[in-house]
Amino acid sequence: MRKSFLVLALIYGMMLAGAAYWQLYSDLDESPANPRYYLMFRQERGPIFDGCGRTLAFSAAEDGVYVRCYAAPSLSHVVGYFHERYGITGLERLYQEELSQGRSLFTTLDLELQKRAEELLQGVNGAVVALRPATGEVLALVSSPWVDGSALDENWPDYLADVRSPFLNRATQGLYPPGSTVKPIVYWAAAALGRVDDETSWSDPGVLNLPGGMISNAGGRAHGQISIAEALAYSSNVVFAELAVDLEEQLLKCFRLFGLGQQIDFELGNLEGFVPAGIASPYHAAQLGIGQGELLVTPLQMAQAAAALANGGILMRPYLVKELRGGLRLRQITRPQVVQELLPKSAANTVRKAMALAAREGTAQTHLSGSLDYAGKTGTAQTGRSAADHAWFIGFAPVDAPQVAVAVVIEHGGAGAAAAAPVGAEIMLKALQMSE
Numbered sequence: 558m559r560k561s562f563l564v565l566a567l568i569y570g571m572m573l574a575g576a577a578y579w580q581l582y583s584d585l586d587e588s589p590a591n592p593r594y595y596l597m598f599r600q601e602r603g604p605i606f607d608g609c610g611r612t613l614a615f616s617a618a619e620d621g622v623y624v625r626c627y628a629a630p631s632l633s634h635v636v637g638y639f640h641e642r643y644g645i646t647g648l649e650r651l652y653q654e655e656l657s658q659g660r661s662l663f664t665t666l667d668l669e670l671q672k673r674a675e676e677l678l679q680g681v682n683g684a685v686v687a688l689r690p691a692t693g694e695v696l697a698l699v700s701s702p703w704v705d706g707s708a709l710d711e712n713w714p715d716y717l718a719d720v721r722s723p724f725l726n727r728a729t730q731g732l733y734p735p736g737s738t739v740k741p742i743v744y745w746a747a748a749a750l751g752r753v754d755d756e757t758s759w760s761d762p763g764v765l766n767l768p769g770g771m772i773s774n775a776g777g778r779a780h781g782q783i784s785i786a787e788a789l790a791y792s793s794n795v796v797f798a799e800l801a802v803d804l805e806e807q808l809l810k811c812f813r814l815f816g817l818g819q820q821i822d823f824e825l826g827n828l829e830g831f832v833p834a835g836i837a838s839p840y841h842a843a844q845l846g847i848g849q850g851e852l853l854v855t856p857l858q859m860a861q862a863a864a865a866l867a868n869g870g871i872l873m874r875p876y877l878v879k880e881l882r883g884g885l886r887l888r889q890i891t892r893p894q895v896v897q898e899l900l901p902k903s904a905a906n907t908v909r910k911a912m913a914l915a916a917r918e919g920t921a922q923t924h925l926s927g928s929l930d931y932a933g934k935t936g937t938a939q940t941g942r943s944a945a946d947h948a949w950f951i952g953f954a955p956v957d958a959p960q961v962a963v964a965v966v967i968e969h970g971g972a973g974a975a976a977a978a979p980v981g982a983e984i985m986l987k988a989l990q991m992s993e
Contacts, residue, residue: 597657598622598623598624598641599621599622599623600623600657601616601618601623601659602616602623602625602639602656602657602659603655603656603657603658603659603660603661603662603883604616604661604662605636605648605649605656605661605662605663605664606661606662606663606664607663607664607665607666607667607668607671608663608664608665608666608667608694608696608879609667609668610663611628611668611669612628613627613628613629613632613636613664613666613668614626614627614628614632614636614639614649614706622641625638625639625640625649625706625707626707627705627706627707628668629668629671629672629675630675630703630704630705630706630707630708631671631672631674631675631678631699631700631701631703632671632706633646633647633703633704633705633706634647634698634699634700634703634726634728635647635648635664635666635671635695635698635825635877636648636649636664636706637649637650637651637706638704638706638709639706640706640709642709642710643709643713647825648662648664648824648825648877648878651824651825652878652881655881655884658883658884659883659884660881660882660883660884660886661881661882661883662878662880662881663878663879663880663881663882664695664877664878664879665689665694665695665696665876665877665878665879666695666696666697666698666877667696667697667988667991669987669991670687670696670697670984670987670988670991671697671698671699673697673983673984673987674687674697674699674980674984675699675701675703677980677983677984678699678701678980679701680701681701681967681968681970682701682702682721682727682967682968682969683700683701683727683965683966683967683968683970683977684699684700684701684727684728684731684856684964684965684966685697685698685699685728685856685963685964685965685980685981685984686698686728686856686857686859686860686963686964687860687961687962687963687984687985687988688860688861688863688864688873688875688961688962688963689864689960689961689962690864690865690867690868690873690953690959690960690961690962691868691873691893691959692873692893693861693864693873693874693875693876693893693894694875694876694879694893695875695876695877696961696988697984698728698729698857698877699728700725700726700727700728700729700731701727702719702721702722702723703723704716704723704724726825727856727966727968728855728856728857729823729825729826729827729828729855729856729857730826730827730828730855731855731856731966732828732830732831732853732854732855733853733854733855733856733938733947733949733966733968734848734849734850734852734853734854734938734939734940734947735848735852735854735859735936735938735949736847736848736849736936736937736938736939736946736947736949736973737792737794737797737847737848737920737934737935737936737937737949737973738848738859738934738935738936738949738950738951738964738973739812739817739845739846739847739848739852739854739936740789740792740797740846740847740848740934741789741862741863741866741908741911741912741934741951742811742812742815742817742862743797743800743801743804743808743811743846744785744789744797744800744907744908744911745811745815745866745870745899745904745905745907745908746800746804746807746808746811747785747800747803747804748903748904748907748908749811749899749900749901749904750804750807752800752803752804753785753800754785754907755784755785755786755907756784757784757785758782758783758784759782759783759784759785759788759793759795759796759799760781760782761774761779761780761781761782761783761788761793761795761796762779762795763777763778763779763780763795764777764795765794765795765798765799765843767798767802767838767839767840767843768838768839768840769838769839769840769841770840770843770844772794772795772798772840772843772844772847773794773795774792774793774794774795775792775794775937780793780795780796783796785911786907786910786911786914787914787919789908789911789912789914789915789919789934790911790914790915790918790919790920790921791915791919791920792915792919792920792934792935794847797846797847798842798843798844798846798847799843800846801842801843801845801846801847802839802842802843802846804842804846805836805842806835806836808836808842808845808846809832809833809834809835809836809845812832812845812852813832814872814897814899815858815861815862815865815872815899816858816861816862816865816872816896816897817830817832817852817854817858817862818830818831818832821857821858821861821874821875822874822896823857823874823875823876823877824876824877824878825877827855827857828855830852830853830854830855830858831851831852831853832852833845833850833851833852848936848938849938849939856964856965856966857875857964859949859951859964859966860875860951860962860963860964861873861875862951863951863952863953863962863963863964864953864959864962865897865899865905866905866908866909866912866953866962867909867932867953867959867962868905868959869902869905869906870898870899870900870901870902870904870905871895871897871898871899872895872896872897872898872899873893873894873895873896874893874894874895874896876891876893876894878891879891909932909956912932912933912934912952912953913931913932913956915932915933915934915935916931916932916933916952920934920935920973920974920978921933921934921935921950921952921974921978922974922978923978923979923981923982924979924982925979925982925983925986926982929954929982929985929986929989930954930955930956930957931952931953931954931955931956931982931985932952932953932954932956932959933950933951933952933953933978933981933982934950934951934952935948935949935950935972935973935974935977935978936948936949936950936951936973936977937949937971937972937973937974940969944969945969945970945971946969946970946971946972947966947967947968947969947970948965948966948967948970948971948972948973948975948976948977949964949965949966949967949973949977950963950964950965950973950977950978950980950981951963951964951965951981952978952981952982952985953985954985954986954988954989955989960988960989960992961984961985961988961989963981963984963985964981965977965978965980965981965984967980
């Protein structure tokens with residue numbers, strides 16, 4: 558009896574362990590070993606739309622199966638793709654159950670803005686993220702290069718051989734030093750803590766000698782006696798290095814308040830980047846204050862930070878999915894969510910004015926400065942290698958009632974003013990034109 562009991566107990570334990578594995582650890586629905594996996598591709602699937610009701614993805618019958626068609630190649634990094642051989646990614650994967658039941662997915666994206674960003678990034682490695690500051694809605698998210706979800710069969714070998722990594726979503730997974738695009742955050746921190754005000758004047762001799770190293774302006778240019786707003790507009794490394802040294806550990810706290818160094822609560826997987834745990838020396842603080850050193854960010858994080866400055870210091874959670882409809886279930890609607898209120902609001906408004914000055918007559922000037930009402934900040938991030946620097950731009954428009962905030966990074970694009978700022982300005986212009 559004892560042996561029989563032990564055998565039965567062993568069998569029961571094995572059955573329980575097997576059930577736990579299949580239910581908790583093994584994704585049977587997406588396993589090619591499961592015959593039911595292939596049934597998905599013989600059934601029509603729910604469509605995916607942008608925020609204006611334009612179709613982003615739909616199913617078309619072809620040789621007895623349904624193939625997925627996409628409105629733009631760059632959607633592969635957001636909407637994803639749905640393919641019998643190559644799998645399921647992006648929102649297609651995240652909302653697999655709902656879409657397989659024929660439900661319709663409405664996103665926050667704007668297809669026309671997505672296409673414009675795709676056009677502007679054609680032929681370069683980089684990323685663009687455009688957000689609606691007041692809500693956190695993602696209007697466009699493009700990572701270049703991309704894979705075309707509508708042409709995977711024809712191009713898959715080329716995608717695998719492409720050394721530019723077209724499967725990498727640079728907008729959410731790319732890690733870059735931010736360069737001078739962190740200066741608005743440093744300015745906000747100094748203003749919020751009462752270290753500077755509109756009347757504060759600085760002497761900028763072009764270089765700042767600190768124990769452990771020297772900080773210099775681009776080309777060693779001396780700006781002389783300037784206001785803090787002018788220091789941002791003309792991107793004075795000397796002034797912002799001095800501010801960072803004065804802020805010390807508070808600088809790191811403010812970086813984290815703006816979402817740097819931490820993963821964002823977002824539908825798509827994203828990296829947290831890196832903000833150091835402490836300040837090792839004045840020179841270390843100075844490097845961080847101009848976006849160099851070991852500081853690493855994603856374009857999504859910088860777009861969120863730009864949107865917070867545009868939104869009076871209110872940091873919103875970025876989101877992609879607006880609504881699910883159809884079937885026997887109730888509509889599921891996503892509501893905007895506040896992540897953090899970065900008080901005081903006056904500090905954000907002060908930074909906003911300085912970024913507007915940068916767009917009118919500083920480093921963020923573009924061919925649209927005379928016709929587009931926008932605020933911006935460029936960045937030229939050193940890579941530490943012989944390759945050219947990464948080019949950055951963050952901004953928002955219009956200045957006093959922002960409807961769009963953007964972050965642009967062009968890998969090895971050189972100066973942010975030349976490579977990234979024109980892209981950001983064009984995207985903001987397109988966004989405002991579509992909202993008229």
